[in-house]
Amino acid sequence: MKQKTISLAVISVCLLIGGCANVGISEDDISIEEGSIQKESTISPDQCFVCGDMTRSLMSYYSGRDSIGIIHWNNQSVFDTEVRLYNDDGNELFDTDGSSTRHNSFGDSGGSITIRGTPERGFSSVSVYAGEDDEADLDQLSDVLCQDCLDEVCGFYEDEVNSGDEENISSTGYCLVDFEEKQLYTLSDPYRGYFIRDYRIRYDIEPETEEGRRIQIDIVYVPIRDI
Numbered sequence: 596m597k598q599k600t601i602s603l604a605v606i607s608v609c610l611l612i613g614g615c616a617n618v619g620i621s622e623d624d625i626s627i628e629e630g631s632i633q634k635e636s637t638i639s640p641d642q643c644f645v646c647g648d649m650t651r652s653l654m655s656y657y658s659g660r661d662s663i664g665i666i667h668w669n670n671q672s673v674f675d676t677e678v679r680l681y682n683d684d685g686n687e688l689f690d691t692d693g694s695s696t697r698h699n700s701f702g703d704s705g706g707s708i709t710i711r712g713t714p715e716r717g718f719s720s721v722s723v724y725a726g727e728d729d730e731a732d733l734d735q736l737s738d739v740l741c742q743d744c745l746d747e748v749c750g751f752y753e754d755e756v757n758s759g760d761e762e763n764i765s766s767t768g769y770c771l772v773d774f775e776e777k778q779l780y781t782l783s784d785p786y787r788g789y790f791i792r793d794y795r796i797r798y799d800i801e802p803e804t805e806e807g808r809r810i811q812i813d814i815v816y817v818p819i820r821d822i
Contacts, residue, residue, distance in 0.1 A: 632753045634733050636742040643741035644671060646777045660685055660774045663794055663814055665708060665721060665782075668731045668748070668768050670701050671739060675774075677712025678719040678794065678814045691715050704728040706768070706807050717816030723782070724807035729768030744779065751781035758784035763800050765808055771796065782810050793818040 641647045645654055645666075653673040657664055662679045666672070675681075677695065680688045691714050700707040706726035712719045731752055736745060752767045763784055771780040773791050780789055780796075788797040798812040 632733070632749045632756070634737045634745055634749055636740060636745045637738050638741060640741040640743070643744055644739040645744045645772065645779065646741060654772075654774075654777070657774045658777065661687075661793075662774050663719075663791065663796070664772045664774050665710075665723070665812075666770045666772055666779075667699075667701060667706075667708065667729075668736060668770065669729060670705070672699065672701075673772070674699065674708060674710060675712075676710055676719040676721055676812075676814055677714055678717060678816050680712070680714035688714070701726070702728070706765070708769075719812075719814040721812040721814070723766075723769050723810040723812065724804075725765035725768060725810060726807045727765060729765040729807075731767040747779050751779075751783055754781065754785065755783035760784055762803070763808065766800055766810055769810065771812075782812070 639647075644652045648655055652671070657673060657675060660675075660679075660681050662681065663676050665674050665676060667674075674697070677697075680691050682688055693715075694711055694713040697710045697712075698707065699709075704727050706724045706729045708724075709722045710719065711721070731748060733745075733749060733752060736748055740748065748770070751770065755764060755767050766783040767781075769782045771782060771789075771791075772778065773780070775792070778791075780791065782798055784800070787799060788795075790796075793816055795815045795817050796812065798810055801809040801811060
């Protein structure tokens with residue numbers, strides 16, 4: 596939320612005959628300060644859910660793959676978008692046909708993620724339905740993220756709050772992650788897409804339905820061609 600601080604200087608001059616004179620307010624007298632959200636991590640970097648080596652995090656399983664994932668923060672779940680396909684040893688699979696669909700839900704008041712990957716064409720379509728309980732719990736994340744990662748997520752949350760559209764606050768519960776670089780990317784306002792190395796990503800936040808507020812994400816693998 597935006598916090599507005601208005602400095603008003605009023606000089607009243609009392610005249611012998613009564614009355615007073617008012618000094619007007621110029622734009623220079625008004626300063627607007629964006630809200631700042633800060634949290635302190637309670638863990639060391641090696642214990643971080645994203646960039647550390649936590650055994651209960653699937654980030655260690657996906658780490659190093661040249662692919663894009665999606666994180667559900669409050670459930671602390673990680674999913675591969677399957678824009679490219681790998682085996683359990685981290686080797687890319689090229690002999691693949693067709694596409695696959697995976698659906699994951701997070702309780703009655705939580706949202707869901709549906710991933711439709713077509714790795715043979717380097718394309719993935721992801722539908723996120725953000726539920727009312729999906730707003731990122733920053734206090735909870737203070738116990739699972741190192742300070743650097745926590746600062747990033749707080750920055751994403753702050754961007755959404757300062758965008759002025761509080762209806763999309765549930766989108767803060769989701770985030771994209773570059774598995775190779777372990778870099779996070781928000782799925783909230785005011786952004787709508789990224790170029791991440793060889794990946795072109797576009798997303799849109801649609802009006803709320805009975806299933807929740809849908810975030811539609813399209814991911815395309817577009818490497819430079821060898822000619």
